[in-house]
Amino acid sequence: xxxxxxxxxxxxxxxxxxxxxxxxxxxxxxxxxxxxxxxxxxxxxxxxxxxxxxxxxxxxxxxxxxxxxxxxxxxxxxxxxxxxxxxxxxxxxxxxxxxxxxxxxxxxxxxxxxxxxxxxxxxxxxxxxxxxxxxxxxxxxxxxxxxxxxxxxxxxxxxxxxxxxxxxxxxxxxxxxxxxxxxxxxxxxxxxxxxxxxxxxxxxxxxxxxxxxxxxxxxxxxxxxxxxxxxxxxxxxxxxxxxxxxxxxxxxxxxxxxxxxxxxxxxxxxxxxxxxxxxxxxxxxxxxxxxxxxxxxxxxxxxxxxxxxxxxxxxxxxxxxxxxxxxxxxxxxxxxxxxxxxxxxxxxxxxxxxxxxxxxxxxxxxxxxxxxxxxxxxxxxxxxxxxxxxxxxxxxxxxxxxxxxxxxxxxxxxxxxxxxxxxxxxxxxxxxxxxxxxxxxxxxxxxxxxxxxxxxxxxxxxxxxxxxxxxxxxxxxxxxxxxxxxxxxxxxxxxxxxxxxxxxxxxxxxxxxxxxxxxxxxxxxxxxxxxxxxxxxxxxxxxxxxxxxxxxxxxxxxxxxxxxxxxxxxxxxxxxxxxxxxxxxxxxxxxxxxxxxxxxxxxxxxxxxxxxxxxxxxxxxxxxxxxxxxxxxxxxxxxxxxxxxxxxxxxxxxxxxxxxxxxxxxxxxxxxxxxxxxxxxxxxxxxxxxxxxxxxxxxxxxxxxxxxxxxxxxxxxxxxxxxxxxxxxxxxxxxxxxxxxxxxxxxxxxxxxxxxxxxxxxxxxxxxxx
Ligand SMILES: *[C@@H]1O[C@H](CO)[C@@H](O)[C@H](O)[C@H]1NC(C)=O
Ligand SMILES: *[C@@H]1O[C@H](CO)[C@@H](O)[C@H](O)[C@H]1NC(C)=O
Ligand SMILES: *[C@@H]1O[C@H](CO)[C@@H](O)[C@H](O)[C@H]1NC(C)=O
Ligand SMILES: *[C@@H]1O[C@H](CO)[C@@H](O)[C@H](O)[C@H]1NC(C)=O
Ligand SMILES: *[C@@H]1O[C@H](CO)[C@@H](O)[C@H](O)[C@H]1NC(C)=O
Numbered sequence: 001x002x003x004x005x006x007x008x009x010x011x012x013x014x015x016x017x018x019x020x021x022x023x024x025x026x027x028x029x030x031x032x033x034x035x036x037x038x039x040x041x042x043x044x045x046x047x048x049x050x051x052x053x054x055x056x057x058x059x060x061x062x063x064x065x066x067x068x069x070x071x072x073x074x075x076x077x078x079x080x081x082x083x084x085x086x087x088x089x090x091x092x093x094x095x096x097x098x099x100x101x102x103x104x105x106x107x108x109x110x111x112x113x114x115x116x117x118x119x120x121x122x123x124x125x126x127x128x129x130x131x132x133x134x135x136x137x138x139x140x141x142x143x144x145x146x147x148x149x150x151x152x153x154x155x156x157x158x159x160x161x162x163x164x165x166x167x168x169x170x171x172x173x174x175x176x177x178x179x180x181x182x183x184x185x186x187x188x189x190x191x192x193x194x195x196x197x198x199x200x201x202x203x204x205x206x207x208x209x210x211x212x213x214x215x216x217x218x219x220x221x222x223x224x225x226x227x228x229x230x231x232x233x234x235x236x237x238x239x240x241x242x243x244x245x246x247x248x249x250x251x252x253x254x255x256x257x258x259x260x261x262x263x264x265x266x267x268x269x270x271x272x273x274x275x276x277x278x279x280x281x282x283x284x285x286x287x288x289x290x291x292x293x294x295x296x297x298x299x300x301x302x303x304x305x306x307x308x309x310x311x312x313x314x315x316x317x318x319x320x321x322x323x324x325x326x327x328x329x330x331x332x333x334x335x336x337x338x339x340x341x342x343x344x345x346x347x348x349x350x351x352x353x354x355x356x357x358x359x360x361x362x363x364x365x366x367x368x369x370x371x372x373x374x375x376x377x378x379x380x381x382x383x384x385x386x387x388x389x390x391x392x393x394x395x396x397x398x399x400x401x402x403x404x405x406x407x408x409x410x411x412x413x414x415x416x417x418x419x420x421x422x423x424x425x426x427x428x429x430x431x432x433x434x435x436x437x438x439x440x441x442x443x444x445x446x447x448x449x450x451x452x453x454x455x456x457x458x459x460x461x462x463x464x465x466x467x468x469x470x471x472x473x474x475x476x477x478x479x480x481x482x483x484x485x486x487x488x489x490x491x492x493x494x495x496x497x498x499x500x501x502x503x504x505x506x507x508x509x510x511x512x513x514x515x516x517x518x519x520x521x522x523x524x525x526x527x528x529x530x531x532x533x534x535x536x537x538x539x540x541x542x543x544x545x546x547x548x549x550x551x552x553x554x555x556x557x558x559x560x561x562x563x564x565x566x567x568x569x570x571x572x573x574x575x576x577x578x579x580x581x582x583x584x585x586x587x588x589x590x591x592x593x594x595x596x597x598x599x600x601x602x603x604x605x606x607x608x609x610x611x612x613x614x615x616x617x618x619x620x621x622x623x624x625x626x627x628x629x630x631x632x633x634x635x636x637x638x639x640x641x642x643x644x645x646x647x648x649x650x651x652x653x654x655x656x657x658x659x660x661x662x663x664x665x666x667x668x669x670x671x672x673x674x675x676x677x678x679x680x681x682x683x684x685x686x687x688x689x690x691x692x693x694x695x696x697x698x699x700x701x702x703x704x705x706x707x708x709x710x711x712x713x714x715x716x717x718x719x720x721x722x723x724x725x726x727x728x729x730x731x732x733x734x735x736x737x738x739x740x741x742x743x744x745x746x747x748x749x750x751x752x753x754x755x756x757x758x759x760x761x762x763x764x765x766x767x768x769x770x
Contacts (some may be wrong), residue, residue, distance in 0.1 A: 026366055027201070027251050029345025030359065031094065034074040036351040037626060043350065045086040047359040052135050052311070053078045055096035056125065058104045064118040065095065065125055079130040092174060094134040099138040102145050109149040119153075119160040126173055127164075132219050133174025133200070134161075140180065142191065151194035158198040160405065178203040178253070181236035192245055199249070203346040204245035206233040207255035218261040220323040221256075223334055224311035228272070232310075233333075237340060247341040254333055254362065255344050256352035258291055258313075258324020259284040266319050271310065272386040274478045276654075279320045281624060282736060287352035290624070291315075291324050298615075298622050308332065318652070327361045334365035435495075436511030440518055443467060443477055450479065456529075466525060474525035475510060479518070491519050501567060505559030505593040507582055523592070527585050530592075531645075532578035541683045548587060549645050549684075553696065555589035556581060557721060560638060560714045563591075564631050572629060576637040577618045577642055617651035617663075621735040622708050632708035635717065636735070639703025643667050647699055648681035664734035671701060671731070695724060701731035 027488055029050035032043060044052060067075060079091045097105040122134050134157075139145060146473040158173060165172035177195065179202050197200060207222035209231045219231075224481055226232035233252070242248060262279035278284030280294070295315050306328040313326035325333070345362060353359050360418060430628035433438040446467030447454045457464040457746040462481040468474055480491055495512055502508070531552065534540045544552070556576075563571040573591065580593045620636035621740060622628045629683040640651060643663055649655065670679040676694050684693070699720050705711050712720065720728055 001101060002631075025343070027346070027598040028363055029203075029251065029344065030350040031090075031346070031348045032078075033351050034071045034078075035068065036349075038351050040074060040078055043082055043085075043389045044359070045082040045084075045089050046358050047363050048086070048089060048350075049083050050090045050092060050346075051078075052092040052094045053131070054094040054135075055137060056122075058098070058108055058118065064108070064114070065121040075125075078127050081256075084603060087488050090132045090174070091130070091553055092135045092176065093122070093129065093131040094135040094137050095122060097140075097145075099140050102138075102140065105139070106145050109153055115153055115156055116160075117368070119157050122157075123160060123164050127168075127170075127627070131173075132171070133176060135203075136177040137178065147191050151191045153196040154191075154194050159225045159595055174200045176201050176251075178204065178205050180205045180208075181233060182209060182231065192240075192243065194520060196245060196249060201249045201251050201343050203251045204233075204236065204253050206236065206253045207348070209256075210259075211260050212261040212275060212278040216264060216275055216277075218273050218321045218323070219271060220310050220312035222312065222325060222329075223317060224329075224336060226310060234336075238344075239277075239585050241340070248343050250342045252333060252337040252342055252345045253326055254330055254347045254358075256288045256347055256349060256358055258286050258288070258322055260286055260320055262318045263321050264318070268713050271307070271312075271314075275321070276319075279280070280322075286322065286324070288324060288326075288358060288563045289352055289354040292354050294322070300580070311336075327357060330358050330361050331365045334362050338366060350533055361470065396600060402604065424458075435509065436522070438511050438513040438520070438522055440515035441511060442469070443513055443520060443522070445470075446475065449476060453758065467522075471473070476523045476525045478521040478523070480520065491521070501563075501571070501594075503559060503562040503567075504588065505555045505562070505590055507590040522619065524584075526582040526590060526592075528583035528587055530579045531581040531583065531589065535578055535644060535648055541681065546684050550692065551587070552581070552583075552589045553642065553645060553721070556591065556641070557714065557718050558639065560593040560634055561590070561718055564634065564714050570631070572631060573634050573637075574629060575618075576634055576641060577613060577615050578641060581641070595714075605734045620704075620708065621706060628708075630708060631713065632711045635703050635711045635714060636708075638714070639700045639711070640664070642696060642700035642703065646681065646684075646693060646700065648678050664701075667697065668701055668731065668734050669738070691725065695728065696721065698728050698731065701734060702729060704734040704738075705732050706735040707732075716734070 027050055029052060030048050031052045031054050032040070033054050042050070055069050056065050056071070056075065058064065064249055075093065082089055082091060097360075108118050124130075124310075126134050133322055139150065141147060141150075154175075156178075161173045161175055164170075175198065177199055179190075179195070181204055206224075209223070210217075210219035210221045212218075220226075223232045224232050237250065240250065260279040261275040261284060262277055264274040264276055265553065280286065286294070287551050295302065296318060301316070302317070304313040304322075304326055306313050306326065308328075311329050312323050313329050314321060314323040316322070334345055342415055343364070347353075347359065347362065350359060352691045444450065446469055447465040450463075454465045454467065455463050456466045456476065462479045465479065466474065467477050467479045495509070507526065508522060508524050510524060511522045513522065533543050560573070560576070563573060571594075574592065575593055576591065580591060582590045582592050584590055609686055618637040618640050623633055640663070643649075644651065647663070647667070649663055651663045653663075655661050655663060656669065661669060676697055679697065680693060699712075699717060702720075703711050703717065720726065
């Protein structure tokens, strides 16, 4: 082959890769929140030109600039750590001005000696920790921040930075600030002049325009365009440009988060549909990563819809409507910024990205189209060459192998590989009772060719059929849908786990089938369906009297105890809910669906994951917020289930007089006001045992407390339920309550503040990582 051609290609390739001077001034910046769980060393800094470490805060009493306890450590090594992957990166230190509570900031502004010491300390800290600039975040104009005084600060800051550079001989520190779109448009007094004169550029906060905590219509929070209102990014940027603000000093803010709204009714999911308030989280806010997992786990293969009229992605299911920026929206916005001649983009915040998908999209969209086409062409040619070579090699080797082993040998090899894939843990496999392997034909015959009459349900990753084996035995068959590979992991997980678990309160796996690309699990058949079939049906609920429900509660408790304490491993189920509690012919409860379950070493107490699974309503707050799971996850779900068994109510509805309380809050309010009988399912006429009912309710409330540490273990739950005479603690407010108690310890005060902010404050979204 022509070696010269290749060399020419490579030459062109490197020529194209060399950044032009124009590309170098294109700002690709991102915020990193130091309070996030992600280590700085995990940041892919090659995707950015600037990284901003957030936040240091202003402390008017002691030192002008202060760091949260663990933050200073992170700030001090931030620059050197991110430079390892990208030596040419520029880092900035971000100072939090306080959002809507700028008291410390405002009082510093009003006093010239405070301003001076503030300016000095920002420069000193930036130099000390090798930052190349300072960013001022969370200045919310229009309240207590006096604009004249802000202009004075910016002027003095610029002078201070210039003077320091002359004195030290180092390049001048960058000075940038974040401004919210909306107040600029609303306020005529915005200090455009001084911002333009003294700052290197501004980050435009072009998001959080519509929040579910404030408004009653589901609207996109970060729309680029909006035919119906001025609350959109394009309007704001056009406004600025027509007033002479230079495009080269504007950096477009991109959100890596979205908001979930609870719609009034499910009849419409269009933009502008009437809404009740936030869904899923307390204020509806949601990081990109969490949104993607939410959609994956609850949408079963559904994806978000991109609307290019607004430039927003949204996803809706039932009453939940989520709007956010996915790759399409990010791509459109970066292209827009390029076209308008802006300086670049700034993402908030990189911690919420998923595998750097959004950051990579943003980076690629910003590159020159022409240049990209060349790079692609050259790369395609090189890749094609390499692929051809490899293919040739494989063909050659394969032919030799076929000759020596025969085609059967090769197939055998593949199926061996698959088996080890399915049954990863060999120890598990060998110690477990033998699973039966079913052929596809057998199962097809058993279900009458998977006829719709035999379909008894739709699981997380495919339909479930009832079947009858030739010998007359009834079975349930879970068939993984072929169309998605989603679920393969859960399938393997379930086979691995189910095989080793034996308990009367767990559904037993009989075998599996992996014929012809089919993946199926075969279980004992449960003739009485699942708990939700009775609990939430106005007629069938009468089939479950209190004695029966107590029996079911005890069974679930035993099943969970076995998983947590008595089996060979510690197993966290992570998807306990009414529809996963099946009932056998004697109405004994059997926990099913181990697709989400995780094995724990006995000595571990908690772990965390970036993949959020589970079912809305049964998932504890620490998992929603931080992906942390422990045995207390199941305890929480158990508490929710217990409240449902007692009340016959669903978690998905609102309760109470004004229908504004979720099930947990409602239970807690009734319990506190001694009105438990109103909470309890009216079909339970079993007043003789009401004492036990109330005790169950109290235990349930203990299980759903906000802090995982406050919740009892399953051992304690079991003993509280059994031992009716022992004292039981008073539960604290349950998780996901909007209104917190008044008498609080320190920690709860913070939560209280968070809850209040979530209601009134747009800027809180900047402080708390999503
Ligand atoms: C530091 O932590 C406190 C609570 O621990 C919080 O109120 C404050 O906003 C945090 N400051 C920053 C800059 O994150
Ligand atoms: C602005 O600064 C002046 C002094 O420079 C001070 O008297 C005034 O109170 C400040 N205004 C505000 C709103 O802080
Ligand atoms: C801001 O402070 C200045 C004094 O520094 C004062 O003249 C001006 O009226 C103040 N503006 C507002 C809106 O309070
Ligand atoms: C932007 O939205 C807010 C909240 O809905 C509203 O109060 C304000 O009037 C809107 N502003 C414009 C210019 O449409
Ligand atoms: C975007 O949403 C608006 C309002 O719901 C709708 O009128 C429009 O047709 C949508 N556009 C696209 C491209 O889906």
